[in-house]
Amino acid sequence: MRRPTLEAVAARAGVSRATASRVVNGQTTVAPHIRDAVLRAVDELGYLPNPAARSLVTQRTDSIALVVSEPGTRVFSEDPMFSTAIRSASMELDAVNKQVVLMLASSPTSHARVERYIAGGHVDGVMLISMHGADPLPSALSRLRVPVVSYGRPAVPVDIPYVDNDNVGGAEAGVRHLVASGRRRIATIAGPQDMIAGQDRLTGYRTVLRDSDRRSIVAVGDFTRESGAVAMRQLLRDDPGLDAVFVANDLMAVGALQSLRQAGRRVPDDVAVVGFDDIEAAKYTEPPLTTLRHPVAEQAAAMVRLLLGLSEGGPSAPVILPTELVVRESA
Amino acid sequence: MRRPTLEAVAARAGVSRATASRVVNGQTTVAPHIRDAVLRAVDELGYLPNPAARSLVTQRTDSIALVVSEPGTRVFSEDPMFSTAIRSASMELDAVNKQVVLMLASSPTSHARVERYIAGGHVDGVMLISMHGADPLPSALSRLRVPVVSYGRPAVPVDIPYVDNDNVGGAEAGVRHLVASGRRRIATIAGPQDMIAGQDRLTGYRTVLRDSDRRSIVAVGDFTRESGAVAMRQLLRDDPGLDAVFVANDLMAVGALQSLRQAGRRVPDDVAVVGFDDIEAAKYTEPPLTTLRHPVAEQAAAMVRLLLGLSEGGPSAPVILPTELVVRESA
DNA sequence: GATGGGTGAGAGAGCGCTCTCTCACGAGAG
DNA sequence: CTCTCGTGAGAGAGCGCTCTCTCACCCATC
Numbered sequence: 001m002r003r004p005t006l007e008a009v010a011a012r013a014g015v016s017r018a019t020a021s022r023v024v025n026g027q028t029t030v031a032p033h034i035r036d037a038v039l040r041a042v043d044e045l046g047y048l049p050n051p052a053a054r055s056l057v058t059q060r061t062d063s064i065a066l067v068v069s070e071p072g073t074r075v076f077s078e079d080p081m082f083s084t085a086i087r088s089a090s091m092e093l094d095a096v097n098k099q100v101v102l103m104l105a106s107s108p109t110s111h112a113r114v115e116r117y118i119a120g121g122h123v124d125g126v127m128l129i130s131m132h133g134a135d136p137l138p139s140a141l142s143r144l145r146v147p148v149v150s151y152g153r154p155a156v157p158v159d160i161p162y163v164d165n166d167n168v169g170g171a172e173a174g175v176r177h178l179v180a181s182g183r184r185r186i187a188t189i190a191g192p193q194d195m196i197a198g199q200d201r202l203t204g205y206r207t208v209l210r211d212s213d214r215r216s217i218v219a220v221g222d223f224t225r226e227s228g229a230v231a232m233r234q235l236l237r238d239d240p241g242l243d244a245v246f247v248a249n250d251l252m253a254v255g256a257l258q259s260l261r262q263a264g265r266r267v268p269d270d271v272a273v274v275g276f277d278d279i280e281a282a283k284y285t286e287p288p289l290t291t292l293r294h295p296v297a298e299q300a301a302a303m304v305r306l307l308l309g310l311s312e313g314g315p316s317a318p319v320i321l322p323t324e325l326v327v328r329e330s331a
Numbered sequence: 332m333r334r335p336t337l338e339a340v341a342a343r344a345g346v347s348r349a350t351a352s353r354v355v356n357g358q359t360t361v362a363p364h365i366r367d368a369v370l371r372a373v374d375e376l377g378y379l380p381n382p383a384a385r386s387l388v389t390q391r392t393d394s395i396a397l398v399v400s401e402p403g404t405r406v407f408s409e410d411p412m413f414s415t416a417i418r419s420a421s422m423e424l425d426a427v428n429k430q431v432v433l434m435l436a437s438s439p440t441s442h443a444r445v446e447r448y449i450a451g452g453h454v455d456g457v458m459l460i461s462m463h464g465a466d467p468l469p470s471a472l473s474r475l476r477v478p479v480v481s482y483g484r485p486a487v488p489v490d491i492p493y494v495d496n497d498n499v500g501g502a503e504a505g506v507r508h509l510v511a512s513g514r515r516r517i518a519t520i521a522g523p524q525d526m527i528a529g530q531d532r533l534t535g536y537r538t539v540l541r542d543s544d545r546r547s548i549v550a551v552g553d554f555t556r557e558s559g560a561v562a563m564r565q566l567l568r569d570d571p572g573l574d575a576v577f578v579a580n581d582l583m584a585v586g587a588l589q590s591l592r593q594a595g596r597r598v599p600d601d602v603a604v605v606g607f608d609d610i611e612a613a614k615y616t617e618p619p620l621t622t623l624r625h626p627v628a629e630q631a632a633a634m635v636r637l638l639l640g641l642s643e644g645g646p647s648a649p650v651i652l653p654t655e656l657v658v659r660e661s662a
Numbered sequence: 663g664a665t666g667g668g669t670g671a672g673a674g675a676g677c678g679c680t681c682t683c684t685c686a687c688g689a690g691a692g
Numbered sequence: 693c694t695c696t697c698g699t700g701a702g703a704g705a706g707c708g709c710t711c712t713c714t715c716a717c718c719c720a721t722c
Contacts, residue, residue, distance in 0.1 A: 003452065005707095005708055005709085006708065006709065006710095007708075007709095015671075015672085016671065016672045016673075017672090017673095017708090017709080017710095018671070018672060018673080018674095018710080018711080019670090019671060019672075021709070021710060021711085022670095022671090022710095025710085029669075029670060029671090030670075030671085031669095031670065031671090034670090034671085048447065048450055048451040048452070049451070049708085049709075050387070050451075050452060050707085050708050050709070051383075051386075051451060051452065051453050052382075052383045052384075052386035052387040052392070052452075052707085052708080052709090053383075053387050053677090053707070053708035053709040053710090054708080054709055054710075055382075055383035055677095055709090056381070056383040056384050056387055056677045056678065056679085056707090056708080056709070056710090057676080057677050057708090057709055057710045057711080058677090058709085058710065058711095059677085061383070063432070066433070076414060076418055077411050077414045077415040077418060077611075078411050078414075078610075078611045078612075080408050080409050080411075082414060083407060083408045083409075083413060083414045084408040086433070087407055087408060087435060090433060090434075090435050091435065094434075094435070094441060094444065097444075099432055099434070099448070099453070100432065100433045100434070101394070101430055101431065101432055101433070102397070102417070102421060102431045102432070102433040103421075103425075103430070103431070104418060104421050104422065104425070110425060113425070113428075116379065117430070119379055120379040120380065120381075120382060121334065121379070121381060121382065121383075122382050122430070225611065225612075225614075225615050229615075254612070254615050255615060257615075258615050258617075261617060279409075280408075280409045280556065281409075281556075281585070281612060283556075284556055284560075284585050284586060284588075284589050286589075286592060286617045336677095336678055336679085337678065337679065337680095338678075338679095346701075346702085347701065347702045347703075348678090348679080348680095348702085348703095349680080349681080349701070349702060349703080349704095350700085350701055350702075352679070352680060352681085353680095353700095353701090356680085360699075360700060360701090361700075361701085362699095362700065362701090365700090365701085380678085380679075381677085381678050381679070383677085383678080383679090384677070384678035384679040384680090384707090385678080385679055385680075386679095386707095387677090387678080387679070387680090387706095387707045387708065387709085388678090388679055388680045388681080388706080388707050389679085389680070389707090390707085
């Protein structure tokens, strides 16, 4: 006993399959009483259109791939940015009745699989969250004839519209806050330099330090708490006299705070700390973290709109969202 | 200029469409030289099977829905359990070439949408992450003729195989640890009582307290940091003399630690704290958190295997995974 | 009263694939 | 040398839907 087909609905309503199809798809060129008859039949039979059959002829799938490329296990699970972005994009797509196909690509094998999948026409569009510079996916996907947008500026110059936040400007604002509060020796824990966010936030730091005649003191982390803790210990060895540190994301700032505590430095009295992202956890550190807020959910939603607009020939200019300094107790 | 079809491949290789199909689908009843000719044609044309056409006849979609039901915005984004589970399930499904369709259902509207989607035959199976007791989805989905498995025991008794961790046993171990270290007045911050994890962890707490002749002191949170902070303040008001608190998850424990700090209590000297989950952040609290670890990734992977087994008539007995006490400095 | 245009419904051709059924052919047995 | 059987390849039906094309019918117009 299989599922009812449109044929069955048409038969029950006493109309042709074509008319039933028109009603199901909401066309208006159907007389009201016929329309009602069809809808009643749909209801009685519990009819639901077969998506495969529909896709076959319409050449649409009504689903969108959300590709998260090269997610380090820890980072993906721990950094709430991912889940926030995924959630927001998902809700935005739900609203227009598109489904989200989630693809996590970490190995060359899985990159190839993703590429084949997209090329195979399983989805109508792709949202790419790719942070890593060496990632082959942005260029690979941009060659396909599927609309692609990116969350964050792609690391390699490639013709993909994207939505990003103002990483440089945010970093500048954070470091300027430290300068303004009289800090002299301002270090930074930078993010990975093969990621745009890592690069840009370091650029912002350097710009302000240069303009205010201070020396850069740089350690590099990989956006995990652990790397933040390690980098902070190294900075304290390199320059025991530092009195502030700008950390490229909150997760690393959490690690840095722990290292400072273990080294006996008081925050903010001895060392001021500014983070980046304003994750929820930033309110619960000891002391609460001064950081730069950027609208992750809005960025993801904007990305969805960009993608949907693209399929309708809309504009494909990058969207850059602003960043806001949130002052708490750490600086 | 559309994509090459199997017809084109067959023509190029000089065989029938049926033979080309056999080769593409890896059947062995094809002579080697013909097989090679077809594969060469596939390669030259860049042929990829049309998934809609294939699904239409095979009645399979090779994709699995991952339904996260009723995720409070904050909890979903902040609790790393979700991303860990999603990641693990996704990787496990990738390995068998199944795609993950992610559906977040939070409102009655979206519940209906999910149900229609599943009933519509878009997917071959469903993995349900539903924590809320009043959630209509478990029973709704179990009525469909699609295999369904659940991450965590469903709150309402319903015939869905599931994988869960030993919440009761874990809570007992945590509280026993507090008893063994000589704590007298042991409170708890319980999780929401319409969630199984909330109920079971409270049950474990109560059992041990009863067995050791202590009085229960209970506040209830909703698994967010904020609610943990609020609950802790309330407990301190209710019983200023408490010397330990068992918190039903780490996120709430983070909030509780903050409230204890603000109230001037030292941890663990004045008040010992035990959490639950062992999220990464537990290592970075001040002081680091003693907690109960359970294997989220393994639980998700086991859920995938359960689902895949189900479609092949495998067993559908619930799987319960063990929990382990991780002693750090907070208790 | 004949003609023209507009509207609503049906007929039927595919979309690209899988799979059953059929058939051709060659080898081995009698 | 004929018959049987097994193996490998082709023919063709159909999966369930959309959409174009066609046509019937009604009303307004001259």
